Amino acid sequence: MDMVNLKVNGISVSVPKGTKIVAAAHEAGVKVPTLCYLKGVNEIASCRICMVEVVGPRGNSLVPACAQPVKEGMEVLTNTPRVLDARRRTLQLILSDHNKKCLSCVRNGKCELQELCHEMNMDDEDHFKGAQHLPPVDDSAVHMDRDNSKCILCRRCVSMCTNIQQIGVIGANNRGFNTQIGCAFERGLGETSCVSCGQCIAVCPTGALYEKSYIDEVLAAIADPKKHVVVQTAPSVRVGLGEEFGYPIGTDVEGKMAAALRRIGFDKVFDTDFGADLTIMEEANEFVERVKTGGVLPMITSCSPGWVKYCEHYYPDQLAHLSTCKSPQQMQGAVTKTYYAKKAGIDPKDIVSVSVMPCTAKKFEIGRDGQEAAGVKDVDYVLTTRELARMIKRVGLDFRSLPDETFDDPIGESTGAAVIFGATGGVMEAALRTAVETLTGETLARPEFHEVRGQEGIKEATYNVAGMEVKVAVASSTGNARKIMDQIRAGTAPWHFVEIMCCPGGCVNGGGQPQVPASIRNFVNVPKLRADALYRNNEAKTIRKSHENPSIKKIYADFLGKPGSETAHHVLHTHYVPREVC
Amino acid sequence: MKTLEELLKLKAEAQAAMAQKTRVLVCCGGCTSSGSLKVTAAFEKEIAAAGLADKVQVVKTGCMGLCSQGPIVVIQPGNIFYSHIDELKVGKIVNEHLMGGKPVKEFLYPETVADPDKILAMAETNFYKKQLCLALRNCGHISPLHIEEYIARDGYEALWRCLNEKKPEEIVQTMIDSGLRGRGGAGFPTGKKWLLAAQQKETPKYVICNADEGDPGAFMDRSVLEGDPHVILEAMTIAGYATGSHHGYIYVRAEYPIAVQRLEIAIDQAHKLGVLGKNIFETGFDFDIELRLGAGAFVCGEGSALMTSIEGNRGEPRQKPPRSAEKGLFQKPSLLNNVETYANIPQIILKGADWFKAIGTEGSTGTKVFAVGGKINNTGLVEVPMGTTLREVVYDICGGIPGGGKFKAAQTGGPSGGCIPADHLDVKMDFDSLKKIGSMMGSGGLIVMDEHTCMVDIAKFFLEFTVDESCGKCVPCRIGTRRMLDILNKITMGQATMEDLDKLEELCSHIQQNSLCGLGQSAPNPVVSTLKYFRDEYIAHIVDKRCPAGVCKKLVRYTIDKTKCKGCTMCARNCPAVAISGSIRQPHEIDQVKCLKCGACMSNCKFGAISKG
Structure with missing residues (x-):
């Protein structure tokens, strides 16, 4: 790689050719403040906050550090009176x-x-x-x-x-x-x-x-003695929430989160991970069925409501590829108001089902058609991770000093397969763990599929399963989904099974997660750190395959029958509608 | 068409056809707005009625330059110059001049008949004789709708010679040697631009013509496009050959429908003749040109914004580097030149770099077209060698200030430029001299101001334009220019303090140094230069709450001199605000609270008793 040598505030630094001044300064341990700049997303140099002086033969010039590439021998000054004055004026203009x-x-x-x-x-x-x-x-x-x-x-x-x-x-x-x-x-x-x-x-x-915040509504429901208020939390929430309380990015606060929810006053604290395991049971079964019966392939996951809505708007002709499985949130909500309600002897109408999600599209999803297994909405309110943090602060909990607690039964137990749902490739890996064992009838020695892990926007892999080549693809962000879908539409897609998540990097980087300022985000791979925490959580679990979850086995035995059964279809599956681009 | 002989044969035929007939040239550039199309129709009708159709040809030309005298008609041979012609005058001209051979003196441009013994030709008049037309050489002389007429005046010969006799690098070298600098505003050396584009390895490359003329009052590009569209096609094709491009775009404002139509016709004709499109002059070289219409945003005259707009996106500039030569349109190497720049190129090829270099000054070769307007007798287009002084343009060519008024300042470079005060009337009009005194060439707008112009008001006028036309991308331009305008409004309303003036200067320097594109960086120039030369006027507004030129309404006071007032009541009867009181034959008085500052009282006073100040 061609390296370029320069000086930032007199500090020598060597960076690859094409590096922008802001990154070179970071290398030299110098912070240049930015506002519009977000690496890889927005590099348009519009806010002019990051102006720095570059020493030149005809006088120093002010240039935006976010957009100006380094040059050999360049001398950059980031904190001269002229620079500070320019930034101050620009900031005053913004404030005006x-x-x-x-x-x-x-x-x-x-x-x-x-x-x-x-x-x-x-x-x-x-x-x-x-x-x-x-x-x-x-x-x-x-x-x-x-x-x-x-x-x-x-x-x-x-x-x-x-x-x-x-x-x-x-x-x-x-x-x-x-x-x-x-x-x-x-x-x-x-x-x-x-x-x-x-x-x-x-x-x-x-x-x-x-x-759109529903903290007030949820607190009101909790305060209402006639309501039985239950909550579920998505896998990614536990690895994002801590950031709001000063923990480093990528800290798993599952135990404290469960404790906090209980102290806020939820009657039951369930885990969406149970819903994720349930999703795998249904989705793996659906995939195996499609393979066996010559159904529409590739089958595409349907856990991400943003992705589903995207497909409905932009690829309405390809909806048959979507798995009919509800998302884990909706499965969890559905079994809460059917299976759990029956077990607990509560009228589903008296249950207020709340979810905490890393996602804003979930707020849309709860109002979709076909999400009312018990005749009432499967989920009543969705809070984002950020809202949960605000709620914890509002009710006056000292989050950091809370004990670690666990989720409630009978729909709170989950596996390592479920927790990795939050990362791009996680749903695919979880599904493969179950599908491969179903197809081969053998137990996997190592239930890991490393090829589908990682932060790349599109990942592909081929697995030999029971003599059959199974080609899979994993995409995150709708921009990458477009590439996959164009191939599917064109009939050139080689895959059998595709996982798509709407947000770049998957749910760990969802639109409802704590916002990370650009000053950190520009230099740290936030989705990776959060995903790593999920994979560590997975490693720590003794059960790492959805079909081995005892609570899952029990719900099928007691209520659902077997994956793909009529009851399962009624409670756990849904349908899609073509929408327009507008 | 393949050989030079074929082209020259076509040229000779066209020249012969043009010489054969008496030609009635009717300016159908800007003069269309004063009725030249009706004049043309009248000529055609009267000529047919007189049975002269086979001897006389009516030609709709592009702009002839002297817009204040429009509609203009020129009859050849003789270069007889009629001004302010309307359709009612046509019959007489046909009868007496075309039939009888005697020009109708009463309709001729007065200067041409000042000497009763002879009639001056158009080119001999003061307005035209000091001009040197290179970019505008065909405007007003040929029909822009006929490719043959362009060929008759050496058209497409430069292209033939380039494709058959010159290597691309020789052409680039000629451009470098000529010293030609971009006429669009910044004055970047054209040859250097071509060299950068030619050096790029990536393909495809694009050649683009910036025809998004946005400076208020500037219309030289429009005149070239409307009066001589083929010169742009020829020059762009040469640029394509020199830089290795096969795709051209002309980005032209949709507000120039005549230019668009004539370009479309020209492109069609050039295709049919084989001088544009595939296998030009059968040399195997392909080059084609597409039109892209702009929606009239000033900022789209900025290169990167223009390219973004061609791509179909919101026209906004982007941070450079990379330069457009490396990553321009569709992220590909792109060469962008302005209309007037292109208009010089075929002649530079035919006559050589040394010929061109001999015109103008050392740092600014060739000529420049100025669009002269404001308080000036001869408004219109003026093309002079670079280095001609402002005084020559204002007084010798454009006839000075109306009513013998006093020259106060001239604004060059439009809203991005600056003002030149009377002390600098002898400044040479070239890139470097103008820059040295705080103005700029810009695209060549030249607005003349007399002593009745308030310099704060004029700065406000330009800033209002910039605020309106800012794309809104970067903070200094988007908010900063607006804050400058807020302060200027306060000043012109008598509400500002000296602290506001400090803030205004603070903003000027901040916006110049911190804006993203050239438009933002130059937006404060009108304020900076008026502050430099007319600071006392700002202070008069702020400290004395007075507008010395009597323009800023909030600061103007109309007062009645009691010693002069005869009590005729004319002022009171004409005051729309009923602000004037007084008995008949007694001195009157104006209620300053009610007064609207409309000036009706002053213009109705027969005794000069009312003054403004």
Whole structure:
């Protein structure tokens, strides 16, 4: 690799050719503040906060460190009076058109703009006065709101939606001072083919984008003595939640989370991982059936509601490829209000079923058709990981000093196969563990499928199973899903089984997970750290195959019969609808 | 068509056809807005009625330059120059001039008949005689709808010679040697640009013509496109050959429908003649050109924004590097030149770099077209050698200020440029001299201002334009220019303090240094240069709450001089706000609270008793 030598604030550093100044400075241990820059997502140099001085023969010039590539012999100065003054002015300009109601802002204390003001000792946020925008909040979508009075037009959300997810339902409208991020023709987000992934929220540096919150509703249900309130938590929540309480990225706080939920007042604390094991039972069975009976292949997973919605909007002609299995959240919700309700002797109408998810599309999913196994909604409220953290803080729990507790039976026990559902490739690996044993009738010596692990956007593998070559593919992000789906549509796809997750890196990086500021995200692989924690959780489990879960065996024996049975179909399967692109 | 002989034969035929007939050239550029199409129709009708159809040809030409005299008609031979012609005057011209051989003196441009003994030809008048037309050489002389007329004036010969006699690198070298600099604004050396594009290994490459003329008041590119579209096609094809490209795009504003139509016709004709498209002049070289219409955003004149717009995205500039020569349109190497730049190229090929270099100054070779407007007698297009002084353009060519007014300043470079005060009337109009005094060449807009112009107001006018046209991508331009405008509004309303002036200067320097693209970086220029040369006017607004030019309404006071007022009541009767009181034959008074500052009282006072200040 061609290396380039330069000096940052006099510190010599050698970096690969093409490296941007911001990364070279990081190498030299120098932090250059940024606002619009998000590595690999948004590199448009629009905010001008990262300006640095580059020494030149005809005087020093100010350049954006996020976009300027290094040159041999370059001398960069990141903290001269000129640089600091330029940043301060730019920040003052941003603040002059920013709704500075920070105290009541959802991002108060976690806002990248606020942090920047803090770092730069901003002592005059009203230096420039003048016209200011106070546009109405777009609350038309089921999963999120947009408050453009807090928007700083960094365009991270636009880049994420357009370039990474390749959906592009948001963009810049109008121009100049009147520029606003929104949908085409200034329609509400809810009127578009937005898939509700929430990746825009995940990358927003301020409080302009946030999920529709149901904390109040859930706390009210808990306070209602007539309601039996149960909660389930998705695999990824346990490896994200800790970040909100000062734990390093990739810390598994499963035990403290269960304890916290119990102390908030939930009557039962269940685990979506049980639903994940159930999903594997049904999905592996469906796959084996499709292989045996010449059904539509490749079969594609249906756990990710953002992906399902994407497929409905953009590939409505390919819906037969989707597994009919409900997602783990919905299976968990369905058995809560059928199997558990019956066992506990509670009328399903009196159960309030709450889920905690790393996901905003789950807020959409609970309102879909065909998600009412007991005649009432399988899941009533979805909270994101961020909302759970806010809830824990609101009820006054000292999270870090909580004991480690476990989930409640009879639908709280899970396997290592279930917990890896949160990472890209995890569903595929879990399904393979069960499908391979089903097809071969033999027990796998090592239930690991390393080929489908890792952070690449698209992974492929071929396994020889009982004399048959099984070709699989795994994709995360809808941008990568598009590549897979175009091949399927064209009839050139070689695969039998495909896993697709809507968010880049899978649910660990979902739109409902704690937001990681760009200052960390630009230099750390966040989805990988969280996924690693899931795989460690898997390693620690004695049972790592869904079909070996005793509680799963019991629910089939007591209630469902066998995978794919009529009851299973009624409770655990669903259908899809073609939707338009708009 | 393959050989030079074939091309020259076509040229000779076209020349003969043009010489055979009396030609009535009607300016159908900007003059269409003052009725030149009706004039054309009238000529055609009257000529047919007079039975002259086989002897006289009516030609719709591109812009002739002297727009304030439009519609303009020129009759050849003789270069007889009629101005302000309407359809009612046509009959007489046909009868007396075309039939009787006697020009109708009363309709001729006055200067041409100042000497009762002779009639000056158009080219001999003050407006035209100091001009040197290279980019505009065919405008007003040929029909832009006929490729033969372009060929009659050496058209496509340069392309033939390039394809058959020159290597691509020789052409690039000629461009470098000529010293030609981009006419679109920044003045980047054209040869260097071509060399960079030619050096790129990646293919396909694109050759693009920037015809998104956005400076308010500038219309030289439009004139070339409307008056001489083939020169752009020929030059782009030469550029394609020189840099190894086979695809051209012309990005033209949709607000130029005539230009678009004439380009479409020209492209079609060039295809049919085999000088564009596949296997040009049967040399095996392919080059084709597509039109892309812009939606009229000023920022799309910026190279990277223009390319983004061609790609179908929102027209916004992007951070450089990489340069467009390396990664431009569709992330491929791209060569972008402006219309006026291209218009020079075929002649440079035919006459050589030394010929071109001999025109203009050392650092700025060739000529420049200026669109002159504002408080000036001869508004229109003026093409002069680089280095011609501002005084020559304003006084010798454009006839000075109307009503013998005093020159106060001129704005060059449009909203990105700066003002030049009277002290610098002798500045040479070239890239470097203009830059040295805080202005810029820009695309060649030249707005003349007299003493009735308020320089704060003019800075505000340009800034309003920039604020409106900012793409909204980067913070300094999006918010900073708006904050500048907020301050300028305060100043012109008499609400600003000296602290605001400090903030204004702070913003100027911040936006210049921190904006993403050239448009943002140059947006404060009108304020910077008016502050440099007319700071006292800003201070008068801020400290004295006074607009010296009497333009800023909030600061203007109309007062009645009691010694002069006769009490005629005219002012009171004409005041729409009923702000004037007084008895008949007694001095009147204006209620400043009610006064709308409309000036009706002043214009109705017969005794000069009302003053403004």
